[in-house]
Amino acid sequence: MKTALTVLRKDLLLELRTLETLPAMALFAITTFVIFHFGLNQPTIDGQLAASVLTVTLLFAGILGVNRLFVAEREQGGFDAFLLAPVDRSAMLLAKAGALFLFLAVLEVIAVPAFGLLLLGPPLGPPLPSLIVVLALADLGIAVIGTLVSALAVQTRARDVIGPVIGLPLLIPALIATARAIGPLLGARGPAPLPGKWLLILALYDLVFALVAYAVFDFLLED
């Protein structure tokens, strides 16, 4: 855990210095909301449509973060330096997934209010606590799968393509569960209770992929 925190702190410091990932993610999300605002030709949206727009936008913005996750490690020798150190290699998985989770959380702090302003019909306040729970579970899934896929993609020449090509299909179940869990929260007549079934599916999906990632991550870093 100490090693994971060391790598995570370094990653956050690098992002603070370079601002290469988060601004791009936020700009992408807000631009997408603006496009939806005009493209749907509706003053506001709610329910399942709103949930889908929010989920898909956050997912695609998240993919930008996934693609950038290991760039510094590959381009500046961070992988070799880490692999030379006498540390548990799973620490890299924890740190990178933690960094991506935090990037997604910051993205949502910016993007969700923007979504409320630009597109959402019902007020954002009442469903917000439940929305945070669903988005936290969704972020966990994207962070774990994104880290796994990014570690795989960064070893290839077509890394910018490989990330989305492998990552998006793997994320479809999480995407469906997230959108279906958020839909009732954004109803025109106020938020319905959290749909437990979809939350459970999302949580199970996160757990399974966290275990898979833990099991295979060492092999991805091996020569």
Next chain:
Amino acid sequence: MLDTPAIELRGVARYFGERIALRDITLAVPAGATLAVLGRNGAGKSTLLRVLATLLRQHAGEVSLLGEPLPRRAFAVRGRLGLLAHEPLLYRDLSGRENLRYHARLYGVRPERVEELLRDVRMERRADEPVRLLSRGMVQRVAVCRAVLHDPEILLLDEARANLDPGASELVEPLVGRPAGRTRVITSHDPQAALAEADLALGLRDGRPTFSLPADEVTPDHVRDLYA
């Protein structure tokens, strides 16, 4: 010098697809000794260093470092190796001090060691500037600090003095030179300089050994043939 081999290779081979990067490499380096690996560009010198650094697995043969077989027991020797490669293995947007502190935490080294090393290579005044703003020589000095931060028993040096002026070379000598008393594997494009600080020499051509001799038995003809 002790008799126990710190590094042993027997029939080591490594391929990249169809291309032979290393083949039939057999040698033993006693603890505290220096092995100079010579050869033209692409001869396999850097690949050999990466195998010894546990970053590449050999495809055939046996590698043993400090009595531990690789790659099975690689985890047992990682903290006892230092690698100074072509790339400095430093984050360009972090300062030299931040990079070294990061590595110190990975290796469980006390932070004071970072300051000692920065003083040793006279980089303490520029240590808070991002690495991308430093000259190549300064980056190399910080990279030397990174390689020896954890006081490794084996030091793998790929062109260690590249980009260093004579003054800077002198500064890093106590850290990476013979006086440090470490077991070293060095590569250099200056064969005479490499042989002068080596006990053993390995000549590589297209990944295969052309000679493996005590350094003082390597003749100008050996060197000429190697680079011809």
